[in-house]
Amino acid sequence: MKMNAVVAGVGMTRFGKHLEIGLKALGAEAIDKAVRDAGLELADLQAAYVGNAAAGLVTGQESIRGQVILRGMGVGKLPVINVENACASASTAFQQACAMVSAGLYDVVLALGVEKLYHEDKSVSFKAFSGAVDVEAMAEIMASLKRGAEKQGAEKASSGAGKSRSMFMDIYAAAARTHMKLYGTTAEQFAMVSAKNSFHGSMNERAQFREALTVEEVLAAPMIAEPLTRPMCSPIGDGAAAAIVVSERKARELGIGRPVRVLSSVLRSGWDRPYEEDGLTEVCSKEAYEEAGIGPDALSVVELHDASAPAEVIATEGLGLCEKGEGGRLVSEGHTKLGGKCPVNTSGGLLRKGHPVGATGLAQVVELAEQLGGKSGKRQVEGARFGLAHNGGGNIGIDAAATVVTILGAG
Amino acid sequence: MKMNAVVAGVGMTRFGKHLEIGLKALGAEAIDKAVRDAGLELADLQAAYVGNAAAGLVTGQESIRGQVILRGMGVGKLPVINVENACASASTAFQQACAMVSAGLYDVVLALGVEKLYHEDKSVSFKAFSGAVDVEAMAEIMASLKRGAEKQGAEKASSGAGKSRSMFMDIYAAAARTHMKLYGTTAEQFAMVSAKNSFHGSMNERAQFREALTVEEVLAAPMIAEPLTRPMCSPIGDGAAAAIVVSERKARELGIGRPVRVLSSVLRSGWDRPYEEDGLTEVCSKEAYEEAGIGPDALSVVELHDASAPAEVIATEGLGLCEKGEGGRLVSEGHTKLGGKCPVNTSGGLLRKGHPVGATGLAQVVELAEQLGGKSGKRQVEGARFGLAHNGGGNIGIDAAATVVTILGAG
Numbered sequence: 001m002k003m004n005a006v007v008a009g010v011g012m013t014r015f016g017k018h019l020e021i022g023l024k025a026l027g028a029e030a031i032d033k034a035v036r037d038a039g040l041e042l043a044d045l046q047a048a049y050v051g052n053a054a055a056g057l058v059t060g061q062e063s064i065r066g067q068v069i070l071r072g073m074g075v076g077k078l079p080v081i082n083v084e085n086a087c088a089s090a091s092t093a094f095q096q097a098c099a100m101v102s103a104g105l106y107d108v109v110l111a112l113g114v115e116k117l118y119h120e121d122k123s124v125s126f127k128a129f130s131g132a133v134d135v136e137a138m139a140e141i142m143a144s145l146k147r148g149a150e151k152q153g154a155e156k157a158s159s160g161a162g163k164s165r166s167m168f169m170d171i172y173a174a175a176a177r178t179h180m181k182l183y184g185t186t187a188e189q190f191a192m193v194s195a196k197n198s199f200h201g202s203m204n205e206r207a208q209f210r211e212a213l214t215v216e217e218v219l220a221a222p223m224i225a226e227p228l229t230r231p232m233c234s235p236i237g238d239g240a241a242a243a244i245v246v247s248e249r250k251a252r253e254l255g256i257g258r259p260v261r262v263l264s265s266v267l268r269s270g271w272d273r274p275y276e277e278d279g280l281t282e283v284c285s286k287e288a289y290e291e292a293g294i295g296p297d298a299l300s301v302v303e304l305h306d307a308s309a310p311a312e313v314i315a316t317e318g319l320g321l322c323e324k325g326e327g328g329r330l331v332s333e334g335h336t337k338l339g340g341k342c343p344v345n346t347s348g349g350l351l352r353k354g355h356p357v358g359a360t361g362l363a364q365v366v367e368l369a370e371q372l373g374g375k376s377g378k379r380q381v382e383g384a385r386f387g388l389a390h391n392g393g394g395n396i397g398i399d400a401a402a403t404v405v406t407i408l409g410a411g
Numbered sequence: 412m413k414m415n416a417v418v419a420g421v422g423m424t425r426f427g428k429h430l431e432i433g434l435k436a437l438g439a440e441a442i443d444k445a446v447r448d449a450g451l452e453l454a455d456l457q458a459a460y461v462g463n464a465a466a467g468l469v470t471g472q473e474s475i476r477g478q479v480i481l482r483g484m485g486v487g488k489l490p491v492i493n494v495e496n497a498c499a500s501a502s503t504a505f506q507q508a509c510a511m512v513s514a515g516l517y518d519v520v521l522a523l524g525v526e527k528l529y530h531e532d533k534s535v536s537f538k539a540f541s542g543a544v545d546v547e548a549m550a551e552i553m554a555s556l557k558r559g560a561e562k563q564g565a566e567k568a569s570s571g572a573g574k575s576r577s578m579f580m581d582i583y584a585a586a587a588r589t590h591m592k593l594y595g596t597t598a599e600q601f602a603m604v605s606a607k608n609s610f611h612g613s614m615n616e617r618a619q620f621r622e623a624l625t626v627e628e629v630l631a632a633p634m635i636a637e638p639l640t641r642p643m644c645s646p647i648g649d650g651a652a653a654a655i656v657v658s659e660r661k662a663r664e665l666g667i668g669r670p671v672r673v674l675s676s677v678l679r680s681g682w683d684r685p686y687e688e689d690g691l692t693e694v695c696s697k698e699a700y701e702e703a704g705i706g707p708d709a710l711s712v713v714e715l716h717d718a719s720a721p722a723e724v725i726a727t728e729g730l731g732l733c734e735k736g737e738g739g740r741l742v743s744e745g746h747t748k749l750g751g752k753c754p755v756n757t758s759g760g761l762l763r764k765g766h767p768v769g770a771t772g773l774a775q776v777v778e779l780a781e782q783l784g785g786k787s788g789k790r791q792v793e794g795a796r797f798g799l800a801h802n803g804g805g806n807i808g809i810d811a812a813a814t815v816v817t818i819l820g821a822g
């Protein structure tokens with residue numbers, strides 16, 4: 001699907017623990033910032049796509065989240081489509097908004113991602129993740145993970161870990177051990193991802209964690225699931241992010257000098273496949289590169305789904321930033337750090353900026369749009385021209401249930 | 412948005428209590444029937460929109476419902492967009508599928524609505540509805556209802572009703588009392604809606620309730636919320652319904668002789684308004700008639716959102732089937748019964764066919780497509796040419812949070 005749309009404005013809240021702020025206030029803050037950034041007014045919105053993953057389970061606000069947030073701002077009568085794709089909910093909202101604008105159906109569409117995961121009872125927060133897998137097949141998934149680890153001759157999953165965490169970290173830990181076994185990737189290299197992203201995040205005032213960590217500090221932190229220590233796992237968090245997607249015509253009308261264009265945005269869902277075959281990240285990114293007319297070498301900056309440190313290593317390979325198995329070396333040689341050949345997760349990524357799941361995909365778009373617009377301050381990638389966002393959600397077999405890869409271009 | 416799409420196939424499960432059948436099996440049955448009805452195969456699907464309202468709260472399956480159902484059928488790699496708009500979730504999925512096909516982005520799109528509401532613990536089922544209002548403003552809503560009832564001089568809401576029901580019946584009861592006060596509508600007329608729909612439902616083998624009730628039986632049934640007796644309230648239920656939406660080009664390729672065309676499908680969200688002003692049903696249907704190029708007089712058959720009996724009376728007015736205030740007379744004079752000038756809810760409606768919320772909008776499309784195709788057996792409206800579906804979900808102020816009005820035409 002050839003995209004033909006412009007990101008006219010972006011906005012987001014600080015990510016973090018916002019026990020005192022509700023879903024409506026978080027969403028409204030991001031929308032208000034994005035609309036003002038676009039030089040528009042709320043009344044200009046013609047449709048809204050709203051991504052959220054877990055409000056039903058955490059806050060009780062199910063079904064009509066978008067309407068509730070917009071009504072609080074005095075906005076009604078427009079089509080509001082609430083979408084869900086687990087951790088890829090916000091990028092699904094963005095992709096759908098882009099498709100509608102590209103098809104000529106609307107000139108101005110809001111894409112919002114919003115999430116409240118913190119709850120006074122932490123088990124409520126973690127339980128929210130359990131809906132993002134095939135709940136009827138959960139036993140099968142856990143058994144398959146165990147078989148996979150044994151087949152690879154990797155260490156068995158640490159069984160001592162507490163229950164108060166997302167089972168997704170067990171899935172990521174198994175993937176990390178497989179990668180170590182097959183390609184010689186080391187725990188130090190995973191720690192380098194976290195250290196790098198913590199350095200980036202230390203310069204992002206909207207990041208949940210601002211402390212810059214050393215590789216040694218990452219390795220010495222409490223073990224969550226072998227080989228993942230706590231800073232190798234994304235935290236739970238609250239927050240919202242929004243983008244205003246407009247047509248080329250509207251962009252000209254707004255007098256946007258150097259528009260941030262959507263060159264491609266590809267959404268696909270997972271399927272069962274052998275480990276060796278190309279997965280969802282590969283399939284989506286190949287299609288996205290082809291539609292955008294560029295290859296990975298042209299990318300100035302990448303925001304990818306580092307829900308865990310090994311996820312970043314694996315995704316850099318899937319996105320073609322390096323060969324398969326070379327993801328560990330890519331980070332240890334400094335290529336993905338600010339100043340390197342392709343900085344990855346300049347925002348701090350999910351690991352440090354935070355991961356309010358239904359908001360994450362749009363927070364990536366916010367970071368890229370600001371980078372391409374030269375507005376990233378200390379984190380600015382000089383001369384940034386092409387940016388890629390990679391956002392995955394849920395679990396099907398050994399892949400995400402849904403992945404979105406978006407390529408934006410400046411000028 | 413001008414629609415240009417064809418409903419090539421439809422399918423649905425029986426609606427009812429399916430404690431032993433999971434979300435995946437329900438969804439798969441509807442998809443399989445629809446795909447076969449279209450003369451297609453699962454591999455032909457290019458995208459899927461999946462509506463569901465409450466699985467996260469009832470079954471724990473949140474976030475990636477569509478992927479989980481499709482994976483179980485061996486379908487992956489395609490874009491799956493999980494959408495929510497409370498009781499209008501399925502029609503939102505349908506409207507989005509129609510928009511994508513009309514815009515030329517896809518040739519074959521699945522729209523699925525699926526819901527499991529029955530749970531061994533009935534309070535879990537009823538709690539699922541509580542997410543379909545502004546949970547932060549719940550107190551405000553209940554106070555506003557009370558004020559409205561007092562202002563209209565209507566009887567106060569019955570306070571003796573138990574808690575194990577949807578609070579939506581309190582909302583509908585208040586609306587019924589207001590209608591009675593303003594227009595002289597009677598409880599007998601509301602009972603006639605239920606009796607009529609039970610007669611229609613008695614001929615529908617997929618209906619949750621098959622018993623034909625008399626007006627007297629409806630009035631004598633247990634009171635749920637004055638003036639609503641039990642058969643005036645839609646039941647909770649499980650079920651799934653699906654439609655395959657294809658382009659004109661694909662319809663020709665499939666050799667469909669007398670295609671069921673989507674003439675219009677309008678989705679809009681509620682807003683705060685005074686009682687006197689045109690509401691969401693009026694706004695959506697006016698736009699839908701205009702785009703379809705027909706008026707209410709041209710309709711052969713209507714499936715509308717009779718979540719309660721008074722909701723049908725009020726919706727017939729909003730859809731222009733009669734003047735404001737005349738909805739009671741429309742039913743008591745027999746115009747909306749099979750054989751009348753415009754049969755309403757020939758399927759049995761939400762009241763009798765059942766109301767698995769996230770499936771309802773597509774079950775309406777199933778009924779209309781079959782009516783327009785001359786496949787409705789004993790319920791057939793002779794020479795049916797134009798059909799309208801009206802589906803509302805959630806609550807904003809005195810309107811639904813989301814409403815979809817769709818007009819289909821045969822040939």
